[in-house]
Amino acid sequence: xxxxxxxxxxxxxxxxxxxxxxxxxxxxxxxxxxxxxxxxxxxxxxxxxxxxxxxxxxxxxxxxxxxxxxxxxxxxxxxxxxxxxxxxxxxxxxxxxxxxxxxxxxxxxxxxxxxxxxxxxxxxxxxxxxxxxxxxxxxxxxxxxxxxxxxxxxxxxxxxxxxxxxxxxxxxxxxxxxxxxxxxxxxxxxxxxxxxxxxxxxxxxxxxxxxxxxxxxxxxxxxxxxxxxxxxxxxxxxxxxxxxxxxxxxxxxxxxxxxxxxxxxxxxxxxxxxxxxxxxxxxxxxxxxxxxxxxxxxxxxxxxxxxxxxxxxxxxxxxxxxxxxxxxxxxxx
Amino acid sequence: xxxxxxxxxxxxxxxxxxxxxxxxxxxxxxxxxxxxxxxxxxxxxxxxxxxxxxxxxxxxxxxxxxxxxxxxxxxxxxxxxxxxxxxxxxxxxxxxxxxxxxxxxxxxxxxxxxxxxxxxxxxxxxxxxxxxxxxxxxxxxxxxxxxxxxxxxxxxxxxxxxxxxxxxxxxxxxxxxxxxxxxxxxxxxxxxxxxxxxxxxxxxxxxxxxxxxxxxxxxxxxxxxxxxxxxxxxxxxxxxxxxxxxxxxxxxxxxxxxxxxxxxxxxxxxxxxxxxxxxxxxxxxxxxxxxxxxxxxxxxxxxxxxxxxxxxxxxxxxxxxxxxxxxxxxxxx
Numbered sequence: 001x002x003x004x005x006x007x008x009x010x011x012x013x014x015x016x017x018x019x020x021x022x023x024x025x026x027x028x029x030x031x032x033x034x035x036x037x038x039x040x041x042x043x044x045x046x047x048x049x050x051x052x053x054x055x056x057x058x059x060x061x062x063x064x065x066x067x068x069x070x071x072x073x074x075x076x077x078x079x080x081x082x083x084x085x086x087x088x089x090x091x092x093x094x095x096x097x098x099x100x101x102x103x104x105x106x107x108x109x110x111x112x113x114x115x116x117x118x119x120x121x122x123x124x125x126x127x128x129x130x131x132x133x134x135x136x137x138x139x140x141x142x143x144x145x146x147x148x149x150x151x152x153x154x155x156x157x158x159x160x161x162x163x164x165x166x167x168x169x170x171x172x173x174x175x176x177x178x179x180x181x182x183x184x185x186x187x188x189x190x191x192x193x194x195x196x197x198x199x200x201x202x203x204x205x206x207x208x209x210x211x212x213x214x215x216x217x218x219x220x221x222x223x224x225x226x227x228x229x230x231x232x233x234x235x236x237x238x239x240x241x242x243x244x245x246x247x248x249x250x251x252x253x254x255x256x257x258x259x260x261x262x263x264x265x266x267x268x269x270x271x272x273x274x275x276x277x278x279x280x281x282x283x284x285x286x287x288x289x290x291x292x293x294x295x296x297x298x299x300x301x302x303x304x305x306x307x308x309x310x311x312x313x314x315x316x317x318x319x320x321x322x323x324x325x326x327x328x329x330x331x332x333x
Numbered sequence: 334x335x336x337x338x339x340x341x342x343x344x345x346x347x348x349x350x351x352x353x354x355x356x357x358x359x360x361x362x363x364x365x366x367x368x369x370x371x372x373x374x375x376x377x378x379x380x381x382x383x384x385x386x387x388x389x390x391x392x393x394x395x396x397x398x399x400x401x402x403x404x405x406x407x408x409x410x411x412x413x414x415x416x417x418x419x420x421x422x423x424x425x426x427x428x429x430x431x432x433x434x435x436x437x438x439x440x441x442x443x444x445x446x447x448x449x450x451x452x453x454x455x456x457x458x459x460x461x462x463x464x465x466x467x468x469x470x471x472x473x474x475x476x477x478x479x480x481x482x483x484x485x486x487x488x489x490x491x492x493x494x495x496x497x498x499x500x501x502x503x504x505x506x507x508x509x510x511x512x513x514x515x516x517x518x519x520x521x522x523x524x525x526x527x528x529x530x531x532x533x534x535x536x537x538x539x540x541x542x543x544x545x546x547x548x549x550x551x552x553x554x555x556x557x558x559x560x561x562x563x564x565x566x567x568x569x570x571x572x573x574x575x576x577x578x579x580x581x582x583x584x585x586x587x588x589x590x591x592x593x594x595x596x597x598x599x600x601x602x603x604x605x606x607x608x609x610x611x612x613x614x615x616x617x618x619x620x621x622x623x624x625x626x627x628x629x630x631x632x633x634x635x636x637x638x639x640x641x642x643x644x645x646x647x648x649x650x651x652x653x654x655x656x657x658x659x660x661x662x663x664x665x666x
Contacts, residue, residue: 088666
């Protein structure tokens, strides 16, 4: 990747859509999504059509704003993430996934980071009874299957993009699990490398970039501190303040591809976590009613499809990984 | 189907999702979508991820309201249909499809028709250079492949639903094209059957129901009059006032499954049609700019996935064909 920052902007829709770069990228993206889908369908997952509006949505999202809509006089939200619906879906099937569009009004200053879109898509997976490690294994299998398929079938597209398929050799030759590093250890690494930041927060973009650049293969950061995530990431019962969650970080500076976690499913703990994170339980009426009746324990994750495409295709900016880029603050189709 | 009208309502999310009926329906839906997808991917279509917000959306939709959102101070819409984006996508690939969520705030009086949802999904297809008849052939192939796959793989689910697979024998034994009836002839049929309505409009629900009940296999109504559809349905150059479009109507009273058309692609004619249909061209800036630069001729269609599921699964109400039903005017997850 040429640079961490990519201030270029898409041309007009015809310029963008007629470009051999865009066409190669979208063909690669189609293969990535199909590889992920086929792997999960073979394992007995059921694909459900995603909800995109509802009375409430995931409150997470580093500083992004939710979009309000008027649903017959009631204030609804556009989904920023369908996590609450994924937990509900496990009442029907033990293993589910969605390909889900999401809208997050990211701060204007993210317009040129190369990794933020106001509209994007997640490959959204949830598995009843699964642990943090179980979910990480599925996430690894999906990324590996997607990369393998692109390398196998999209040689000429990778060539058009100038993406060397050898970049994926360390990933494809891996026989065991992807490397795992705890959030605490990642922080210590960053201090050693001269990058200091708040220990109770997400790792900041710059820190994530440093760790990503150091690696030649995707790796997990696990066990984030409680202050950094929403109420639905489960706290470790043996290690209070530590969440049983994970991010998958791409190598070469591409940064975060996937966020996932064991989910909180106990009514009282969810209420407590909501209060800790400043969420008003009254807003979550249907969800809390359902949780009180009982939902399964689970783990799940969301893959940023445009971000995974960006890494696989070797793009400087994530907007190149979508047919109709919505850059924060920029009016476009 | 027991009744044209189905005033029943979904229970709580746990009641709905734990029901063997819902689970059977969603498994069938998963097979329908996969059958359609596999058929198109084999034919060289590229699947794109759908946009769900934009400065403008399809103005069609019998009396349904669009949803406004605030996109960084700009008034955007939720997609009621992605037709304009499908035309744009043909600048990248000759044959494309989306699985696209749509939101339409249907009038409150549609809450109990059994066939309206405020949030639904379309299997959205567009083909460069294709005629009305070409698109109808693809639509027929998709419906046939979906039904065949469900009958082949979902025997026990159909049994749980009390849906007799023999209902599909006339469809599956068909060797040629589905029957086609012109809008004019359909109107005359309805007059003979004692059902009179405005000739320049869509066929009303009751009329569509009468024709649907008469048939044992899906059939097309073609060549709707100009007043009945949006500016993007192409007018027949040889027969002014007649559109080169079609609906696919399910048998047994299930009604419309698919709407499609040859598309208008000429700048001057689009402007004229916008003015005729009361649309302000200034709203469509990006689209008209693109059209002026040149877009391919095309035909395409949208399959209502919940409606097709309703027909295949033999459901009285379309809300049974979705995990999180949004009934017009009803607050629910």
